[in-house]
Amino acid sequence: MSQNKWKITLKIHRQKEAEAPHFDEFALDVDPDEYVLDAVERVWAFMDRTVCFRHACHHSTCGACGMRVNGVEKLTCITYIRDVTQDGGTLKVEPLRNFPVISDLAVDMGSLYSRLDTVGARSVLPVTQAEAEKKPADWPAGDEQYIRLADCIECGLCISACPSAATSSDYLGPAVLAGAQANGLKRNPELLGLVDTEDGLWRCHSAFECTAVCPSFVDPARRIMDLRKQVFVERFSRVFRRS
Amino acid sequence: MSKPHAIIVGAGFTGVATAHDLALRGFDVTVIERGDICNGTSGRTHGLLHCGGRYAVKDQESAIECIDENTLLRKIVPQAIEPNGGLFIALDDSDLAYGEAFIDGCEACHIPLEQLTPQQALRLEPNINPRLLTAFLIPDGTFDPLRLALSFAANAKKNGARFRTYTEAKGLIMDGTGRVTGVRILDRQSNKAEELRGDILVNATGAWAGEIAEMAGADVPVKPTPGVMVAYDQRFVQRAINRLNKPGDGDIVLPQRRMVVVGTTSFEIDDLDYVPVLDDHVDLMLERGAELIPAIRNARIRGKYMATRPLISSGSGRSAARTFKCYDHKETHNVEGFVTITGGKATTLRAMAEKTADVVCEKLGLNAPCQTKEVPLVSYRQYYALPN
Numbered sequence: 284m285s286q287n288k289w290k291i292t293l294k295i296h297r298q299k300e301a302e303a304p305h306f307d308e309f310a311l312d313v314d315p316d317e318y319v320l321d322a323v324e325r326v327w328a329f330m331d332r333t334v335c336f337r338h339a340c341h342h343s344t345c346g347a348c349g350m351r352v353n354g355v356e357k358l359t360c361i362t363y364i365r366d367v368t369q370d371g372g373t374l375k376v377e378p379l380r381n382f383p384v385i386s387d388l389a390v391d392m393g394s395l396y397s398r399l400d401t402v403g404a405r406s407v408l409p410v411t412q413a414e415a416e417k418k419p420a421d422w423p424a425g426d427e428q429y430i431r432l433a434d435c436i437e438c439g440l441c442i443s444a445c446p447s448a449a450t451s452s453d454y455l456g457p458a459v460l461a462g463a464q465a466n467g468l469k470r471n472p473e474l475l476g477l478v479d480t481e482d483g484l485w486r487c488h489s490a491f492e493c494t495a496v497c498p499s500f501v502d503p504a505r506r507i508m509d510l511r512k513q514v515f516v517e518r519f520s521r522v523f524r525r526s
Numbered sequence: 527m528s529k530p531h532a533i534i535v536g537a538g539f540t541g542v543a544t545a546h547d548l549a550l551r552g553f554d555v556t557v558i559e560r561g562d563i564c565n566g567t568s569g570r571t572h573g574l575l576h577c578g579g580r581y582a583v584k585d586q587e588s589a590i591e592c593i594d595e596n597t598l599l600r601k602i603v604p605q606a607i608e609p610n611g612g613l614f615i616a617l618d619d620s621d622l623a624y625g626e627a628f629i630d631g632c633e634a635c636h637i638p639l640e641q642l643t644p645q646q647a648l649r650l651e652p653n654i655n656p657r658l659l660t661a662f663l664i665p666d667g668t669f670d671p672l673r674l675a676l677s678f679a680a681n682a683k684k685n686g687a688r689f690r691t692y693t694e695a696k697g698l699i700m701d702g703t704g705r706v707t708g709v710r711i712l713d714r715q716s717n718k719a720e721e722l723r724g725d726i727l728v729n730a731t732g733a734w735a736g737e738i739a740e741m742a743g744a745d746v747p748v749k750p751t752p753g754v755m756v757a758y759d760q761r762f763v764q765r766a767i768n769r770l771n772k773p774g775d776g777d778i779v780l781p782q783r784r785m786v787v788v789g790t791t792s793f794e795i796d797d798l799d800y801v802p803v804l805d806d807h808v809d810l811m812l813e814r815g816a817e818l819i820p821a822i823r824n825a826r827i828r829g830k831y832m833a834t835r836p837l838i839s840s841g842s843g844r845s846a847a848r849t850f851k852c853y854d855h856k857e858t859h860n861v862e863g864f865v866t867i868t869g870g871k872a873t874t875l876r877a878m879a880e881k882t883a884d885v886v887c888e889k890l891g892l893n894a895p896c897q898t899k900e901v902p903l904v905s906y907r908q909y910y911a912l913p914n
Contacts, residue, residue, distance in 0.1 A: 299715065299716060299717055300715055300716040301716070318829070321803075324800065325800055328797075328799040328800035329800065332694075332714075333714055333717060335561075335692050335714050335715065336561075337561075337562045337565070338561075338562070338565055338569070339562070339563070339564045339565055339568075339569025339570070339671060339672045340569050340570060340671055340672060340831075341569070341570050341829060341831035342570075342755070342757040342782075342785070342787065342828065342829030342830075342831050343757070343783070343785070343828060343829055344573070344670060344671070344672075344757075344782045344783050344785070345564075345569060345670065345671060345672035345673075346672075347562065347565075347569070347672060360829055360831070361828055361829045385692070385715060386692055386714065386715040389562065389692065391910075392910060393910040393911060396907035396909075396910040396911060397907060397910065397911040399907055400905050400907045400908070400911065405605070406605075406670070406673065407605060407606055407607065407608060407669075407670045407673060408608065409607075409608050409609050409610060410608065410610045410764040434783045434784050436783065499783065499784070500784070
């Protein structure tokens with residue numbers, strides 16, 4: 284950890300019930316090797332007890348502390364201050380987009396959680412089952428990191444970053460489609476009606492923003508592309524089953 | 527007769543589990559929490575679903591609580607648990623000597639264990655220190671802290687409990703006879719002050735229990751004791767790896783997601799609301815963690831953090847018992863309508879809730895048996911999906 288302290292200005296998005304959104308600025312001395320979440324928590328502890336933000340595990344296993352940091356979706360508990368600002372610089376912290384704001388930096392992620400349940404996505408798996416997920420055949424070798432969708436921590440960063448999610452609040456969104464892909468249409472044909480829809484797979488315009496911001500390397504974009512292939516296979520097999 | 531109204535302060539593990547238990551017993555339950563679910567000690571816990579082995583030599587009461595609850599939680603909340611097991615490994619003569627007491631302790635606490643040769647252990651976990659002398663396979667697990675808490679909260683909500691997050695307790699309301707009848711709260715979402723009335727107030731604020739007790743002129747012997755943990759960016763093992771010796775700094779390495787987490791240390795503090803992550807503790811975790819898994823030296827730090835254990839101050843630091851206690855403040859300070867539950871560990875959250883709900887029912891003269899051992903919990907995601 285670095286010995287020298289930085290002076291930064293933390294600009295926090297404030298939004299209380301029946302109050303116009305605005306930013307409050309806090310001058311902080313920070314260690315550049317602290318995380319953004321540490322700075323926000325210190326504002327709450329020592330400067331302004333009314334700041335609301337979500338956080339729990341502080342080591343990227345729970346997905347509670349997603350925010351936009353200088354305009355980019357970040358899991359703030361593992362984002363070093365030195366990677367997002369400089370000595371004398373500004374750090375602008377805002378709530379995730381495409382979710383209703385509860386207060387200040389805290390958003391209501393209910394839509395994401397209920398949709399994940401409807402596709403049967405599972406977040407915590409025993410190792411025997413976590414290893415069972417096979418990556419699609421055409422994914423490059425050496426990408427073993429993608430075999431555990433159980434690494435999706437449901438943080439919502441992908442939904443916030445997705446330009447298509449901004450156009451329709453009914454869009455299932457990257458994490459949910461990734462959950463459906465991992466479960467597989469072959470094993471769960473009932474998912475076809477859910478994902479093969481305008482607000483399912485076909486709302487995705489392949490911007491790949493989801494994959495760019497995912498802190499768990501789950502790669503939702505590539506999973507969506509794979510799910511499209513699964514849909515064609517499933518549609519064909521239904522035609523043959525009928526005839 | 528209308529349902530009795532229980533107000534629970536704190537939505538960490540103890541608070542959400544007590545909400546679940548009391549809702550099942552027919553209470554009208556309101557939980558207030560100044561942040562969001564699990565944003566204090568509980569969220570930042572190491573994540574070890576203890577089998578009790580860690581305590582089997584010196585603190586057998588805790589060890590038995592752990593193995594019993596470990597077995598139950600695997601059944602009622604599998605969605606939050608990786609039931610992968612764990613190893614205790616010996617690396618030197620002192621560890622080997624401890625092994626004798628360890629075998630006896632586990633036997634006394636009915637913790638199943640299987641001794642492995644170094645070769646067998648390395649086949650299970652190729653990344654552990656190859657110089658190990660012996661290993662014991664035990665039924666540890668890992669849990670996802672937030673999802674464990676949300677599962678209990680979701681079930682409580684399903685049975686009618688209300689969760690008021692971002693709502694801070696500012697003071698207790700007392701009548702002239704020394705009875706707590708409610709709590710003054712600040713809704714931090716609207717910055718509005720309100721009063722909530724209830725038949726019983728449960729202080730489930732863990733390390734902060736002393737602060738809430740003080741509002742009623744009571745106190746509890748809780749000693750907040752933080753520890754530092756470090757997460758590294760590679761999943762070197764699938765099981766919990768424990769040093770086969772008496773509890774010490776950095777003696778456990780756990781897999782979580784695509785990481786391993788090394789923990790933990792033990793120190794004392796004055797200000798509970800912000801505890802710095804000390805650099806020398808972070809360095810120590812690397813030293814100790816690398817003894818168990820040498821490859822940690824080549825990994826990158828993914829997160830460094832701390833959590834403050836609520837130890838009941840019968841001893842200090844490592845010598846304090848890890849068991850829990852429910853205080854009826856009528857007995858301790860002649861304050862009616864007010865109980866505190868603290869101490870304990872994440873693994874014993876359900877048992878802590880059962881004990882607390884038993885005390886609450888007895889105080890209110892209700893005969894409502896605990897049902898939480900039998901009821902499998904609904905999806906943790908229902909916490910967000912169900913109306914409040």
